[in-house]
Amino acid sequence: MPFDDYMMVILGMGAVTYIPRWIPLVALSNRNLPEWLMDWLGLIPAAILGSLLIPALITIDNHRSLNLIQPESLAAIPAFAVALKTRSLGLTALVGMMAFWLLEKWF
């Protein structure tokens, strides 16, 4: 792809990525919102993390099939335990990575 066309592509991508990041921040901050909306927005983080994380643990990426027992799901057990116990991001990442590394060799 010629450089000029490429620049058009990434500027376009940048615009459509930045706008959804920007609009709610400017439109909703410094404002009193109804209680139900606050409740809803308060549950969004847990919901998004659930929908990002759980498919990554128990499915296989390239065929989109379910696989409950695999390094991804098993390594999540010690990582989850460490996260609950220590609430440390670094330690959770370290334990998760080590467990995953060992399990990958095993499987």
Place this chain on the structure above:
Amino acid sequence: MANGSVPDLASSMPHDFRRGVGAALPVCIGYLPIGLAFGVLAQKAGLSVIEIGLMSVFVFAGSSQFIAVSMIAQHAGILAIMMTTFIVNLRHLLMSSSLAVVIPPSGKRVLSLFAYGITDESFAINHPLFKTGGWNMTSALSMNYAANMAWILSTMAGGYGGQYIPENAFGLNYAMTAMFICLLVYQLRERIHVVTAILSGFVAVILYLVVPGNGYIVLAALAAATVGTVIKRSGRRTSTRKS
């Protein structure tokens, strides 16, 4: 310039800035393998190191960058690439909305600078910290831009020579997943958060298996947060009626 000025500068570095960069460290470590992998792929698709870096600067959204590179390799049109990017990154709309209600009052300029850095990772770190009140915009901006730097540099490094790094060295591929596990634990404050997260994960898995594309993340989150809100509010109504 005297050597003595270096420790002086370091010690006068604002506390908030250091806290932000400190919070970004695990994110930077998590970005490294993904950024390298992206760089390698982009280089194989014919992009130069500069072009890779420019995409990371302008877009700064991992999954959409992967998709864009494969579309570029298949000679897709600019509109198709933009549409796909828009849909894949639409989840930031939810994150931005959720952040808007926990951040301190800020000017438009600061909000515009902050908006650029909203990613899955920065959102999951900034949100609970703002919520508990132990965080400010300086720290949040430092954290966002440190993570941004790590992303730009690791993608460029991947384009430069990432093929020489062994795949999944030391379990690095799992760094981001493990981080999300901890970030999810931060969100599990009350029982309703646990219920919402499990429901969302369950719906996401079903959608993921049945519907092609990346819509499963947003659709599942919208559905679960809505059901969670209904449960929470009906619970509140019954408990006030009882008392």
